[in-house]
Amino acid sequence: MQTPKYELKWFFDGAPANALEAFIPVFHHWIQQQCLDELLIDVADYRHVHNGPGVMLIAHDAHYAIDAADGRLGLLYSRRRETHPSRREIDDPRERLASVFLCALSACQRLESDAEFQGQLRFRTDGFVLRINxxxxxxxxxxxxxxxxxNLAPFLRTLYPDQEVEVSHASDAASRLTLDIQASDNPGVETLLTRLGVAV
Structure with missing residues (x-):
């Protein structure tokens, strides 16, 4: 399946009450520091949209949204293209999955450690949504x-070794291809990054 348009959403496990507002200066700081592996461009405020994308960081290859779809707040990583040197040569679906997970989880880790949230922001890692846009x-x-x-099954065995992982298909024909993944354990963002081979 040769498309770069993968989306990955990780849900919050506790966030400050003013979470959406707090992300605006955080994302602007990321732009100033250019702290991710791609060109960061702008911040869009969609807080007025009920169960919408909330606050969105616009980048050249992807969007990072504090998304409230279905009333569940989390970080939605939405890849649009692959122009960054680290992604330009991707032509294998499993390599693409690893890259998408790395980008999304790296953003989650950066948010969890941001001083703005004073340790109050955490992500659940026992469930996520994968969508092909x-x-x-x-x-x-x-x-x-x-x-x-x-392609996903062997990758999940790397992320969740010796665990039960359930993958279900949201089969509504009107929806985009969506997989809901539930694991039996909540290992944490840093543990998942370590299992991806990232030094944290």
């Missing part, structure tokens, strides 16, 4: 789900 390359069919699952 490309209806042409990845229609929401059982066959497309199986194709994604075949």
């Amino acid at each position: 490309d209806r042409l390359s990845a229609p929401n069919t059982h066959e497309a789900f199986q194709a994604v699952y075949e």
